[in-house]
Amino acid sequence: MSEIISLFIGQSGNGVCTEFLKLIAEEHGLSENGKYQGDQGYQLENIQTYFEEQSSEKYISRSINIDVNPTPVENLQDSKYFPLLNQKNFIKPDFGNGISFAKGYYTHGSEISNDVENVIRKEVEKTNKFQGFQFIHSIAGGTGSGLASLLTEKVEEEYKKKAVYNYTIFPFTDPNKEKNLLAPYNIVLSLHYLIELSHFTILLDNDQLDYLSKKKLQIKEPDFNNFNSIISRCISGVTSSMRFPGKLNCDLNKICHNLIFFPRLHFVCPSIYPTNWLNSTGDEYFDIEEFTNQFLNSENFLVYIDPIKEKYFTIQSIFRGVLPIGSIEENLYKIQKYKQIQSPKWMNSNIINTAYSQIPPTNQNFDVTSLSNTTAILPKFKRLLNNFTNYFKKKMYMKNFSYDGMEEMEFLEAEVNFRDLIEEIQQQKEF
Ligand SMILES: Nc1nc2c(ncn2[C@@H]2O[C@H](COP(=O)(O)OP(=O)(O)OP(=O)(O)O)[C@@H](O)[C@H]2O)c(=O)[nH]1
Ligand SMILES: [Mg+2]
Secondary structure, eight states: OOOEEEEEEHHHHHHHHHHHHHHHHHHTTBOTTSBBOOOOHHHHHTGGGTEEEEETTEEEEOEEEEOSSSHHHHGGGGSTTGGGSOGGGEEOOOOOOOOSHHIIIIIHHHHHHHHHHHHHHHHHHTOSSOOEEEEEEESSSHIIIIIHHHHHHHHHHHTTTSEEEEEEEEOOSSGGGOOOTTHHHHHHHHHHHHHHHOSEEEEEEHHHHHHIIIIISOOSSOOHHHHHHHHHHHHHHHHHHHHSOEESOOOHHHHHHHHOSSTTOOEEEEEEEOSOTTTOOSOSOOOHHHHHHGGGOGGGBSSOOOOTTOBEEEEEEEEESSOOHHHHHHHHHHHHHTTSSBOOTTSOSOOEEEEEESOOOTTOSOEEEEEEEEGGGHHHHHHHHHHHHHHHHTTTTTHHHHTTTOOHHHHHHHHHHHHHHHHHHHHHHHO
16 A cells, blocks of 8 residues: 655646545546545555545545635536545645746745645655655646656655656647746756656646547547546556556655656656547457557647657556467467567667556556656657747747846756757667
8 A cells, every 4th residue: 555645736726636536436436526436346455546535434635725716626626526625735825827937936936835835744654655746737837847856856855765756747838728928948948857856757748638539539629628537547547556456556755666767758748548448348359469559649648749759768568458478479479570669779679568457447447557758758848948048039028037147047947958958868769
């Protein structure tokens, strides 16, 4: 039993919270009021991962909900599963939106970080075998960028050796769909912190979530709830093998160990399959080869990438359901042997790690969530750096940051650090 504390930050983070809670409550057999009503022993075995038992078979989630504009946290009340949230862990002062990284990190951060740290400490004290923190946030706005960076820094300092990982949402590429003009700065300033502090960062983007909702889930006009339910399925998939019985189970530290060779190169691209799960139980036609190849298919990624000519450092795949493990392993072996995926020359031949949970997601027979550490992220990173540099060389909107005490030097450092990271990944691609 090892517990994970979730920090949902800003509008996006709290948006994901609703969908995530619904999903994991169902998986563990909890009613809307947190009462256990399931009938499968495995549901309770590791329920402690995300839930605390308050009284006999009554549970509450290990979550902390934070925003400086109280509306997203207050909107959680609309969720059927609201009673499962710990309202003592709501931090929702009314400062208006953050907008800039500087407000989130400095101005609002200094006002509320003590309160948040106290709440975190109390949550950690209630654990027996604490494994780490999962942050869920976007990095386009001020709160999800600045405040989430500050809190990532605080927990990394205080809880050394515990896993610190971030589910990080990138905005739409189309500037007309992104209301926050400061997003190009907020994104790179956050990445500067995530490079140094996050143990692994799982990249998500709204362009690709929109694509998946339309093409795979056949939703004509998807909204954030649809995006957030896809994200939640990924989070649940990542931790499924530590929550449910199976083979080769792995906890967060093991996933991190399997995926990350160079501490700075920890930005991983998630994929899930089947991605059309709303319309299918996934059992109409099951071809093991087709199934195991799916993590190479760019259509199943939750971040827009084109992995075809790219290199993979490592892949962690977590399979769910009663599956022919021998055939899967054999097929993965063939994929590597016949070089269907390329990796840097220094890598050993086995770059795909697997974990198996016998329990599939609710209403589904099988599923696989994969995390790929790949150079395919380069075009996206280069574009983000370019957007930042275009702004910065003209010193656009700098007053929004200097007003909250941020100096130009910090922008320069962030730019250099992010450029270095891109070069480090590029070098690996050429190896
Ligand atoms: N996937 C997803 N994206 C969202 C959601 N809500 C907002 N976004 C996107 O996230 C970005 C803005 O981030 P927000 O989470 O609204 O910002 P914030 O962290 O609250 O920061 P401030 O409001 O500036 O203080 C924009 O690109 C939005 O399109 C959501 O529920 N899910
Ligand atoms: Mg906000």
